Amino acid sequence: xxxxxxxxxxxxxxxxxxxxxxxxxxxxxxxxxxxxxxxxxxxxxxxxxxxxxxxxxxxxxxxxxxxxxxxxxxxxxxxxxxxxxxxxxxxxxxxxxxxxxxxxxxxxxxxxxxxxxxxxxxxxxxxxxxxxxxxxxxxxxxxxxxxxxxxxxxxxxxxxxxxxxxxxxxxxxxxxxxxxxxxxxxxxxxxxxxxxxxxxxxxxxxxxxxxxxxxxxxxxxxxxxxxxxxxxxxxxxxxxxxxxxxxxxxxxxxxxxxxxxxxxxxxxxxxxxxxxxxxxxxxxxxxxxxxxxxxxxxxxxxxxxxxxxxxxxxxxxxxxxxxxxxxxxxxxxxxxxxxxxxxxxxxxxxxxxxxxxxxxxxxxxxxxxxxxxxxxxxxxxxxxxxxxxxxxxxxxxxxxxxxxxxxxxxxxxxxxxxxxxxxxxxxxxxxxxxxxxxxxxxxxxxxxxxxxxxxxxxxxxxxxx
Numbered sequence: 001x002x003x004x005x006x007x008x009x010x011x012x013x014x015x016x017x018x019x020x021x022x023x024x025x026x027x028x029x030x031x032x033x034x035x036x037x038x039x040x041x042x043x044x045x046x047x048x049x050x051x052x053x054x055x056x057x058x059x060x061x062x063x064x065x066x067x068x069x070x071x072x073x074x075x076x077x078x079x080x081x082x083x084x085x086x087x088x089x090x091x092x093x094x095x096x097x098x099x100x101x102x103x104x105x106x107x108x109x110x111x112x113x114x115x116x117x118x119x120x121x122x123x124x125x126x127x128x129x130x131x132x133x134x135x136x137x138x139x140x141x142x143x144x145x146x147x148x149x150x151x152x153x154x155x156x157x158x159x160x161x162x163x164x165x166x167x168x169x170x171x172x173x174x175x176x177x178x179x180x181x182x183x184x185x186x187x188x189x190x191x192x193x194x195x196x197x198x199x200x201x202x203x204x205x206x207x208x209x210x211x212x213x214x215x216x217x218x219x220x221x222x223x224x225x226x227x228x229x230x231x232x233x234x235x236x237x238x239x240x241x242x243x244x245x246x247x248x249x250x251x252x253x254x255x256x257x258x259x260x261x262x263x264x265x266x267x268x269x270x271x272x273x274x275x276x277x278x279x280x281x282x283x284x285x286x287x288x289x290x291x292x293x294x295x296x297x298x299x300x301x302x303x304x305x306x307x308x309x310x311x312x313x314x315x316x317x318x319x320x321x322x323x324x325x326x327x328x329x330x331x332x333x334x335x336x337x338x339x340x341x342x343x344x345x346x347x348x349x350x351x352x353x354x355x356x357x358x359x360x361x362x363x364x365x366x367x368x369x370x371x372x373x374x375x376x377x378x379x380x381x382x383x384x385x386x387x388x389x390x391x392x393x394x395x396x397x398x399x400x401x402x403x404x405x406x407x408x409x410x411x412x413x414x415x416x417x418x419x420x421x422x423x424x425x426x427x428x429x430x431x432x433x434x435x436x437x438x439x440x441x442x443x444x445x446x447x448x449x450x451x452x453x454x455x456x457x458x459x460x461x462x463x464x465x
Contacts, residue, residue, distance in 0.1 A: 011346040018353050019346040025133040026342025032075050035092055035125035037067045038232075042202075043096075043111055045228050049219055052111040059105055066099050089118035115212035117205040119330070123244040126338060127200035127234050130249065134196070138345065141352050142190050142259065146183065148356045150455040153179040157447040160437050161278060161369045162376060171379050172436050175278075175364050177443040180450040182266045187454045189259040196255065199248040200234040201225075206329045207240040242330040246323035256348055257316035260309040263355060267306040270362070274299045277368050282361040301358030308351035315344035373436035378409040380434040387434075391427040411435075 007013035024030055040063050046052040055063070074095070081091035093113045100109055113121070157176030162169050202225040204210050209221045222238060229236035237244055273279040281297045289296030322337050373379075381404045388396030403409075403417055418431045 009343065011343060011350070015346075015350050018350050021137045022133060022342050022346050022349065025129040025137075026345070029072065029075050030129060031125060031339075032078050032088075032092065033067070033070045034128050035089065035121045036070060036074075036078075036096070038121050038124045038128070039092055039096060039113060040064070040067050041231070042113075042116065042228065043108065045224070045231075046111050046114060047108070049216075049224065051114075051216055051219065052108050055105075055108075062103065062105065066096070087118070089113075089121050092121070115204065115209075115215060116202070117242055119243045120202045120204070122335075122338075124200045124202065124229065124232060124234070126341070127198045127244075127249075128232050130252065130341070131198045131233060133345065134193070134198070134252070137349065138256070139190075139194055141349055142186075142193065145352050145356050146186055146190060147455055148359050149179055149183050149186070150451045152359055153177075153183060153447055154451050156364055157444050157451075159364050159366060159369065160373055160440055161364070162372050162379060162436070169376050169379055171382050172373060172439050174440055174443040174447065175369075176447045178269075180447040182262060183454050184450045185262045186259060187450075189255050189262065193252070193255045193259070196252050197235045197248075198252070199237045199244060200229050200232070201237045201240045201244040202228055203238060203240045206242050241326070241328075243326060243334065246319075246334070250320050250323060253316045253319050253344070256345070257313050257320075260313050260316075260348055260351065263351065264306055264309045264313075267302045267309070267355065270302050270358070271299050271306075274302075274362065278365055278372070279362045280365045280368075282363070284361075299358065301354045301361065305351040305355040305358065308347040308354065312344045312347035312351065315340060315347075319344070370437065374411065376408060377411050377414040377436060378404040378407060379436055380414065380439050383434050383439050384431055387427060387430050388421075388423070391423060393423070 004013040004016055007016075011019045043052065044055065044060060044063055047055045077098070078088075078091050078095045081094045082088050085091050085094070096112050097109050100106055100112075153176040155176070156179070157174060159175045160172050161175050161178075163173040163178070164170055201207075204212060209225070212219070212221045225238065226236045235248070237248070270279065274281060281299065283297055287297075288294075289298045319337065323334055326334060381400045385396040385400040388399070393399070399421075409417075414434075415432065418428060421428070421431070423431070
């Protein structure tokens with residue numbers, strides 16, 4: 001079935017274009033290809049130990065070509081073997097045997113999958129998929145989102161707005177600074193994701209190298225395992241049961257889950273800003289916001305992001321719960337769960353793309369923001385009472401509380417109070433200098449610092465625009 005309208009998963013149907021890059025790492029084809037690569041590389045590595053005979057240059061090229069030229073037809077051949085064996089890794093072994101028969105490599109067939117367990121092949125294949133998708137897709141997508149956020153925050157770093165705590169008007173902030181808070185949070189998870197090293201194992205049926213050691217005790221199998229796993233850019237774990245402890249992979253997923261949780265928080269804030277009218281949305285010709293209400297422009301990119309982030313995180317949470325548990329030396333309940341890694345990462349990637357697209361369609365309504373600020377002069381009460389405290393007024397807080405709690409003050413109300421209060425002229429000048437539009441603290445400086453540490457030189461070009 002090739003028509004995407006009939007696919008079960010929306011990642012392969014409705015959202016196929018956005019998530020397509022992950023197919024090269026987490027599709028069934030990719031899993032077969034990567035495990036085939038592991039088995040063939042293992043055969044080549046054995047030939048260098050003196051166990052299997054040395055391979056000629058043409059034979060090495062022939063083995064490599066089986067992996068590099070892996071095709072849909074080859075994958076179908078492996079699946080045909082699996083229908084007979086009902087074992088996916090044994091099917092790969094039989095496929096390799098079929099490729100080497102009637103060639104000069106027929107005599108090395110006994111060395112295919114020599115001394116291994118299927119989980120040696122599987123852990124290496126899946127760790128390779130996680131590593132390569134991390135390097136090529138996940139990390140660049142997250143940095144692209146961070147860069148877009150930096151650009152937005154930088155453009156609007158000085159635009160004042162009313163902040164809210166407990167849902168109530170608090171004190172002024174800037175739009176750029178509120179975005180910078182999320183940028184700083186995301187930068188931390190981005191950096192930890194970037195630094196993550198993926199583990200894999202080659203340790204045999206219960207983690208003791210039993211078969212390899214009894215067949216060839218003269219080989220240093222621990223060193224061989226370390227070097228072989230490291231050849232894929234992975235970290236060897238030598239202390240395992242039949243399966244790799246998945247703690248290392250789960251740490252990676254937990255970092256993405258935290259990233260997604262931060263973005264859920266962010267999506268909901270942006271949704272509220274749009275709902276309150278302080279962020280306005282672009283009106284795109286031809287688009288429809290409602291089947292019945294023609295006036296509507298909906299924040300669908302942020303809503304879509306929020307939904308997909310939740311789906312992804314439910315899977316990541318299950319990984320943390322399920323993959324840390326395996327009966328005795330192993331049970332098979334992990335296998336089917338691991339096949340969903342692409343789904344969790346796909347919903348994450350889709351959400352990040354939607355969120356970034358949403359950013360291109362919002363802008364502050366500066367008139368609305370200014371109007372809100374100037375309608376609520378009571379929000380400078382914090383600054384006023386702090387000025388009074390510095391001037392030695394012991395009842396500063398109580399005085400401002402009496403004037404402002406539960407009340408809305410106009411500029412005239414506030415200035416009248418400034419004129420009436422018993423303070424020296426210097427203090428009075430400080431009080432009168434306060435305004436909702438200027439009472440911003442170090443919001444701009446904080447924003448600049450966050451953007452510089454997150455996006456570095458790339459922010460310079462944004463400034464010049």
